[in-house]
Amino acid sequence: MKKYDSYKAKLSKIADLEYTLAVLGWDQETYMPEKGADFRAQQISTLSGIGHEMSVEKDLGELLKKLHKSKELDKKQSRNVEESYKDYKQSKKYTTEFVELLSKTTSECFQAWQKAKQQSDFKIFAPHFTKMVKLKRQEAEMLGYKKHPYNALLDQYEPGANVADLDILFKDVREQLVGFVKKIAAAKQNSDAFAHKHYDKDKQWNFGIDLLKQMHYDFEAGRQDISIHPFTTSFSPLDVRVTTKVIENNLKSMIWSCIHEGGHGLYEQGLPASQYGLPLGEAVSLGIHESQSRLWENNVGRGLPYWKANYKKLQGYFPEQLKSVTLDQFYKGINQVKPSLIRIEADEVTYHFHILVRYEIEKALMDGSVEVKDLPAFWNEHYKKYLGVSATKDSEGVLQDIHWSHGSIGYFPTYSLGSFYAAQFFYFASKEIKGLQQHIEKGNMLPLLNWLREKIHKHGKFYSAADLCKHVTGEKLNFKYFMNYATDKYSVIYNLK
Amino acid sequence: MKKYDSYKAKLSKIADLEYTLAVLGWDQETYMPEKGADFRAQQISTLSGIGHEMSVEKDLGELLKKLHKSKELDKKQSRNVEESYKDYKQSKKYTTEFVELLSKTTSECFQAWQKAKQQSDFKIFAPHFTKMVKLKRQEAEMLGYKKHPYNALLDQYEPGANVADLDILFKDVREQLVGFVKKIAAAKQNSDAFAHKHYDKDKQWNFGIDLLKQMHYDFEAGRQDISIHPFTTSFSPLDVRVTTKVIENNLKSMIWSCIHEGGHGLYEQGLPASQYGLPLGEAVSLGIHESQSRLWENNVGRGLPYWKANYKKLQGYFPEQLKSVTLDQFYKGINQVKPSLIRIEADEVTYHFHILVRYEIEKALMDGSVEVKDLPAFWNEHYKKYLGVSATKDSEGVLQDIHWSHGSIGYFPTYSLGSFYAAQFFYFASKEIKGLQQHIEKGNMLPLLNWLREKIHKHGKFYSAADLCKHVTGEKLNFKYFMNYATDKYSVIYNLK
Numbered sequence A, B: 001m002k003k004y005d006s007y008k009a010k011l012s013k014i015a016d017l018e019y020t021l022a023v024l025g026w027d028q029e030t031y032m033p034e035k036g037a038d039f040r041a042q043q044i045s046t047l048s049g050i051g052h053e054m055s056v057e058k059d060l061g062e063l064l065k066k067l068h069k070s071k072e073l074d075k076k077q078s079r080n081v082e083e084s085y086k087d088y089k090q091s092k093k094y095t096t097e098f099v100e101l102l103s104k105t106t107s108e109c110f111q112a113w114q115k116a117k118q119q120s121d122f123k124i125f126a127p128h129f130t131k132m133v134k135l136k137r138q139e140a141e142m143l144g145y146k147k148h149p150y151n152a153l154l155d156q157y158e159p160g161a162n163v164a165d166l167d168i169l170f171k172d173v174r175e176q177l178v179g180f181v182k183k184i185a186a187a188k189q190n191s192d193a194f195a196h197k198h199y200d201k202d203k204q205w206n207f208g209i210d211l212l213k214q215m216h217y218d219f220e221a222g223r224q225d226i227s228i229h230p231f232t233t234s235f236s237p238l239d240v241r242v243t244t245k246v247i248e249n250n251l252k253s254m255i256w257s258c259i260h261e262g263g264h265g266l267y268e269q270g271l272p273a274s275q276y277g278l279p280l281g282e283a284v285s286l287g288i289h290e291s292q293s294r295l296w297e298n299n300v301g302r303g304l305p306y307w308k309a310n311y312k313k314l315q316g317y318f319p320e321q322l323k324s325v326t327l328d329q330f331y332k333g334i335n336q337v338k339p340s341l342i343r344i345e346a347d348e349v350t351y352h353f354h355i356l357v358r359y360e361i362e363k364a365l366m367d368g369s370v371e372v373k374d375l376p377a378f379w380n381e382h383y384k385k386y387l388g389v390s391a392t393k394d395s396e397g398v399l400q401d402i403h404w405s406h407g408s409i410g411y412f413p414t415y416s417l418g419s420f421y422a423a424q425f426f427y428f429a430s431k432e433i434k435g436l437q438q439h440i441e442k443g444n445m446l447p448l449l450n451w452l453r454e455k456i457h458k459h460g461k462f463y464s465a466a467d468l469c470k471h472v473t474g475e476k477l478n479f480k481y482f483m484n485y486a487t488d489k490y491s492v493i494y495n496l497k
Helices: A002-030 A034-055 A058-069 A075-091 A096-118 A122-143 A149-157 A163-186 A201-214 A251-270 A286-300 A304-317 A327-334 A351-367 A372-387 A413-432 A436-441 A446-455 A465-473 A480-493 B002-030 B034-055 B058-069 B075-091 B096-118 B122-143 B149-157 B163-186 B201-214 B251-270 B286-300 B304-317 B327-334 B351-367 B372-387 B413-432 B436-441 B446-455 B465-473 B480-493
Strands: A222-226 A232-234 A240-244 B222-226 B232-236 B239-244
Touching: A002 A034, A002 A058, A002 A075, A002 A232, A002 A240, A002 B002, A002 B034, A034 A075, A034 A096, A034 B002, A034 B232, A034 B239, A058 A075, A096 A122, A122 A149, A122 A351, A122 A372, A149 A163, A149 A351, A149 A413, A163 A351, A163 A413, A163 A480, A201 A222, A201 A240, A201 A251, A201 A304, A222 A251, A232 A251, A240 A251, A251 A286, A251 A446, A286 A413, A286 A446, A286 A465, A304 A327, A304 A436, A351 A372, A351 A413, A413 A436, A413 A446, A413 A465, A413 A480, A436 A446, B002 B034, B002 B058, B002 B075, B002 B232, B002 B239, B034 B075, B034 B096, B058 B075, B096 B122, B122 B149, B122 B351, B122 B372, B149 B163, B149 B351, B149 B413, B163 B351, B163 B413, B163 B480, B201 B222, B201 B239, B201 B251, B201 B304, B222 B251, B232 B251, B239 B251, B251 B286, B251 B446, B286 B413, B286 B446, B286 B465, B304 B327, B304 B436, B351 B372, B351 B413, B413 B436, B413 B446, B413 B465, B413 B480, B436 B446
Parallel strands: A222 A240, B222 B239
Antiparallel strands: A232 A240, B232 B239
């Protein structure tokens, strides 16, 4: 079909531009020297503008309109066209000027955040983030929304997500998790002091690479580098980059950032290259993306079978530090549940309180009930309320995350959704894969990876998040899978009744 | 002036795209995983096409035509417009299809060359390079030329260069250098065995970084990485990247590639950021660019004063290997003149025979008197003739250089031009900078760098190569400066009469 082919060719060129922007972004966060920032911001802005122009091109719109009505397309083709048409109509709402301005503001905001975090001074970040919030409010107006302006932004990361549903979800989470965390707090605590001894950076790095290889992350189609905040980015399914950070006196930081980003990376590497640039070559949503990283990070990577497979190797790297730590002590130590300041170092239970704070801030920023200058106070107040802790430095408080500097408002809730999807998927993986725990205990991750490839990765956007969940598990997202997983696991670790 | 501003804005956007292409190229040769190659080639091709479309845009052409006649521009503005208009008319000769095809072929050819070199098998490279040569012949026809199709390509790298002049130049070079090299061959030889002991890679790397810092290469506006073939690339004057390669049993390779690329890097960092995207923000020509790398590499970096400054530090890194090598032995060892196989490891005298071979091959490829499949034989025959050596492996022969895989035919002669310009510039630098040798002996490179900044770097393309040479030295390029430099230096080293 000629029309479908020219649609495909157009999308492929747009993807070339978008993946190029990803290269610029990757370099910016890994290797770019400091003085390069301003021209890089300008370059990203120009490329974003060109990309936007291509994605709202009139010819493309007419092609999509015709293809959308065509009866000659197969199921996959129809799905591609359907999603592309939706994207097209969404993109048309943006002016090129807005896209370029947003891109430029983002780069500047990111640079400011890096400095602000380093100097732990929110005032460096505030003027840039104020501009960003203003633009995001404008964006919500441009896109249109029902009920709450935040819904317009949420929908970009997790199609269908909205304040009404999330309010209920976070209420459930709070009600069920708060009690559980209290029970844990009353129980006998386990020490993780071993994780804060001195761990040589190079050895940590090498162990992280071992873990990625064991997960079958393909190093011929990817690589790992260092950045301030770990992330995954993709330039095609055949070039997927992950980053990590290595802290000398915190073994946990490197290990679970590697496994987490590795999970994202496997999803990207598992997308079909034949669908390059098309919706069926893309991840479903950020929530589903996060389900892949969380499943590996938590359900697999913080599990006992995983450490039965890997603890001896870790002890081999660090005999001095770990010789007197038994596997049981290690397992309990890495699964401490304890309210803390830093989201990415939080345990998998109290983690969702961190998201809750950010969710409330974002909602308030979007409806104007809080202003940027008041965020440090707002932040600490809410941390006190939900986690019982408050930051003494902005770098450990409101400045800790990269997301807002990127203009990613509406992104955080997908982290919680990701964990809940992960628990549900992993429950069914355990049911369907014969001897899954035993495979993991032997360090054989292939059965699980193949299951994920088959059930999730290879489909790209063929299913929506809700449909995929049904396709994989036979039912819609259900918080009980996470709650059951947490209850079962931590009742054993903390010896609860 | 409104017209000038909109010209400037357009050029700036084109530069954003071109520098982005440079980022893609840098990543391709430093960090990109193997499987990423195909999509990267496609991405580069798409971006090249877009860049080309922007550079031949009708509005830009009309703007340039008007500005070209304007009387309101100052000298610098006029010069920018003059060069841009020339570029515009040149670009108009290319079709977008040709640009995209050339870009795609280049990426594939580069990938094939990497494999071919690794396996030392010219047959892997031949079909891709055959396509490339065919495209290059087409390109010459598209551009137009007088007398020889090779002239069209030469002019792209060194405006004004042509076969007639180069034939005479290389004849002079041959006549004057051949006799001199024979005299040297008959003299007592110095050993460089010390350079082929085992040198730890990390220590070599650190010493290379020291040298770059001493040259005042700005690491806040650049960085060094590893690649198969060292190169310099720029994403703005504030983000200039150099690469090197480190070989354990060849100390020379790393040292002089660092100094060489550092020289290129200093030129790029010295271009005025205010002229970003405009001719006055760009290097004059490849010959002038090479004069900057050669001046640092040879006239400075292989000189006795330079090693008076740095030899103790080098011995400090490698006490075992160098404790019994005196400065005099080191200086003579690193300045061995001896015909050899590998261009980038050749001494600064026989080097020009390497260029001669490539020059003759390129001429022959362009006028069709040799075909790609016959290159290995042609290569070895000519190496035998001029250098008295011939390669036993293609990787050490016809496959040794990256240039042809990039489609860079017409590039090599600029290396010899660069050396000759360098000798002439350095002669005048030594005359004009009080105590230059003493500064260098103390490791103080700033007086020389400031002289280069002032005389050459800051002007961008304000002068043509010929005019710049006159501006800096009061006369046109004259081979005698190189010949005198070589004669003076090597008569002492080899104790010639």
